[in-house]
Amino acid sequence: MPVTTLHRIALTDGQRRLLLARARRSSGEHRDVLRARIVLAAADGATNAAIARDVAVGVDTVRKWRRRFSEHGLDGLRDLPRSGRPRTFDATVVAEVKAMACELPADSDTPLAKWSCPDLAAEAANRGIVGSVSASTVRRWLASDAIKPWQHRSWIFPRDPDFAAKAARVLDLYARVFDGEPLGGHDYVLSADEKPGVQARTRIHPSAPARPGRQPMRVESEYRRHGTLAHLAAYDVHRAHVIGHCAPTTGITPFTELVEKVMTSQPYASARRVFWVVDNGSSHRGWTAAARLHDAFPNAQMIHLPVHASWLNQVEIYFSVIQRKLLTPDDFANLEDLAKKITAFEKRYNDAAHPFDWRFDRTDLHRLLDRIAA
Incomplete structure (x- = not known):
């Protein structure tokens, strides 16, 4: 029975070779393999319902990728950009916490030698920068700029005049x-x-x-x-x-x-x-x-x-x-x-x-x- 759809698929030789390689790839991402199989089956004249049964997905999914390929070609098989989850904290809060991490605790009369992420999270709440924030979130903010206030390195200022x-x-x-x-x-x-x-x-x-298969050399303490x-x-x-x-x-x-x-x-x-x-x-x-x-x-x-x-x-x-x-x-x-x-x-x-x-x-x-x- 001929396919009755507005989105007929006609592949060039190059597109077919690329899609066949993608559909047979054992190490490829499953979603890419699935989309390639849908388009190949559509190009061979299969109906949406038959393709859905063959690849074990819903008919709406088949219809979506058939339409996307018909309108945009191979680029249509890519995921669209996603906005992601809305920010919980705005950029000003993140910047203020980073700035605080670059201060010495003694500058604010905090009885600490150095900051840790839990300390920074608590201090940010105490200063009213944020209502509350987790230590893991603070650690993620600092990691983006490679800020590690819990580490320190010693140095000596040259005091020899010559x-x-x-x-x-x-x-x-x-x-x-x-x-x-x-x-x-x-x-x-x-x-x-x-x-x-x-x-x-x-x-x-x-x-x-x-020894093979066990820990390295062992030394008595x-x-x-x-x-x-x-x-x-x-x-x-x-x-x-x-x-x-x-x-x-x-x-x-x-x-x-x-x-x-x-x-x-x-x-x-x-x-x-x-x-x-x-x-x-x-x-x-x-x-x-x-x-x-x-x-x-x-x-x-x-x-x-x-x-x-x-x-x-x-x-x-x-x-x-x-x-x-x-x-x-x-x-x-x-x-x-x-x-x-x-x-x-x-x-x-x-x-x-x-x-x-x-x-x-x-x-x-x-x-x-x-x-x-x-």
């Missing part, structure tokens, strides 16, 4: 420049410091390695203490070579022993200049430490970082590596075992190390200081 000059000199050395002149082949730059208080702890029960030691190291910035040793504690004597160990070995013993980049720790602070180094080894020169600028000392990166790879989680029989494994790690590191990809230069430094000053 911060820029001292830091720039170290950054120049990392770039193999000193006093405006490039370093020669017999000039070396060492970054040195101490890692104090490294603990030797033995776990009460042996650690269990990872309880341990026995065997004391602490200090790890001192000098890192050759351009050769990616570490020379270190362990001592019972930090101080002038252990640091002097590190200097002697380095400066009596090659290539530093015969170098033209060896620059020692250090922070302002008590064992190498001030002009007396610099003079002591130069008196013992005339080819050595101590370069001090500004106060609170250990983040510019590259040996700290090495210390973070040894902390992650050897000292966490820790399980050492005694102090001798700890010192032996630190020495073994140093050798392993030197066998495969490459210079750090240091990119922070004078331009970055000045940009940072300008931003802090502003």
Whole structure:
């Protein structure tokens, strides 16, 4: 029987191929597959009632997609834009809550160190910004602007009056420049410091390695203490070579022993200049430490970082590596075992190390200081 409808369907070859592919797609959305089957059946002359029985939908649904395709083609099979649920809170309320989240609680005499979403929801109601609002709604508002007032990050304001000059000199050395002149082949730059208080702890029960199908490595929480030691190291910035040793504690004597160990070995013993980049720790602070180094080894020169600028000392990166790879989680029989494994790690590191990809230069430094000053 011929189809009696105002909306007859005639497909081009391209439309039929696309609709057939869509109707056979096993991973496609069900609504798209359904609409493609309706249009294909209509194009083959099936009635609305027959199509409805075949695809298990109502006749009104078949009639709707037949009409939409007849009037708009493939674009007619898309969902129309929806206005969505009306807003419960207007934009002014959302903006005021976000602004409140960017305030410190102390500014409004609120006895909190930082805001949480429930606190913000309660405070918004207390201030009369909104009658009531849920913490999850506040969290959604803040997430749209990546505002997380419950998190905090520590920082130190540079207080060294010569911060820029001292830091720039170290950054120049990392770039193999000193006093405006490039370093020669017999000039070396060492970054040195101490890692104090490294603990030797033995776990009460042996650690269990990872196993397929179960949790990662398991480490006993309880341990026995065997004391602490200090790890001192000098890192050759351009050769990616570490020379270190362990001592019972930090101080002038252990640091002097590190200097002697380095400066009596090659290539530093015969170098033209060896620059020692250090922070302002008590064992190498001030002009007396610099003079002591130069008196013992005339080819050595101590370069001090500004106060609170250990983040510019590259040996700290090495210390973070040894902390992650050897000292966490820790399980050492005694102090001798700890010192032996630190020495073994140093050798392993030197066998495969490459210079750090240091990119922070004078331009970055000045940009940072300008931003802090502003």
